[in-house]
Amino acid sequence: MISRIPVTSARSLPEAYALLEKPPPGLRVLAGGTDLMVQLQARVGLERIGHVLDIWGLRELRFVDRAEGLLRLGALATYGDLRDSPLVRERLPALAELSREVGARAIQSRGTLGGNVCNASPAGDTLPLLIAAGASFVVGGPRGERRIAADQFFVAYRRTALAPDELFLRAELPELAPHERLVYRKVGTRRAQSISRTLLALRGGALGGRLAGVRVAAGGVAPVPLRCRLAEAALEGRPVDALAVAAARAALEGEIRPISDLRGSADYRREVTGNLLARLLPELAG
């Protein structure tokens, strides 16, 4: 029964940390609730939830700002915040655009960046973008704060590097150099087909006609959102021509691990992901 679950609604970070000093068994964090409330309603894993820590009231985690060449996104920044933030629209238009496509308006009012990251769905939309952007995640708890690279955070299917007494606090994204871009493309619709949704994100630019600082990440093609290092290696230092595209495609299709299910075969998904790469690459150079 949902009504048996005790809830602590924290009003400040110290208050939340006080509970995390000795995390009650089965503790679950609640942010905007757009994933957790659906899971509760469907009784998914209900018996494993012993206590809920409601952090929605932690205003100090709801922000978007800039510091020392980093764009910093608070855990409780909602899709609506990211969609409308002048800073995000100017510095990272891809993230504003993506946020505008998540669910619909009512989901954007409540769904948070931290919730997307910590829910750790292999098809979570922001995750490949954060990985490609070279983000690091700052997490914290009563024992202090630490920094984890986004591509190290997702350790296994729906499992993250967060300890039971830690909260995700913010993402920090290095700003793009003038010649660099962050671009993405996704196929498949939202929830109804979230398993088959494939999203590819690319960061980088061209210097003297050659690709530099390329990072590639994909969602929905493996148990975790994946940084695609082989594709990166195939692109770095190369001009964007048919040869480079073919080599990167082959590398990418080799390193992703899509599944076959009702919605599509693994081969189909490999092909789709390769197509996304071929279509996105010119945008990096352009």
Add this chain to the structure above:
Amino acid sequence: MIELVLDVNGAERSARVPPLRRLLDVLREEFGLTGTKEGCGEGECGACSVLLDGELVNACLVPACQAQGAKVVTVEGLARPDGTPSTLQRLFLERGAAQCGICTPGMLLAAQRFIDLGATPTDEAVREALAGNLCRCTGYSKIVEAVIEAAREARR
């Protein structure tokens, strides 16, 4: 259990409820405000849309503990003080934007939020604003027309 106190359509209401009780159930079962509908119960259909501190939310995804002290507007709060329909409601009637009516309360709140924001009411902008509200009857065109017209009137 928590002692939930909130402002619903301008009146203070309170109830003793489990903290994870859905705002949707609090409105319908504790306060008898059955205008807010349940369709899917998982954020997909928008039948339960209400305004929470001015923002459009799905009441089926908001736990009671997160509505503490909030201002909520439901479909029951849209009419004018004298009980006559608001401009938006009147236009829904006149343009045939409601058929079975199940989606209508949520649709009205999503539309009201769009109008409150004051953006230019293009067909595309209205469809984006209503994208989370499903209707199985009208085919949407009449709804979009009514909203565009209401938004134009509000901007005059």
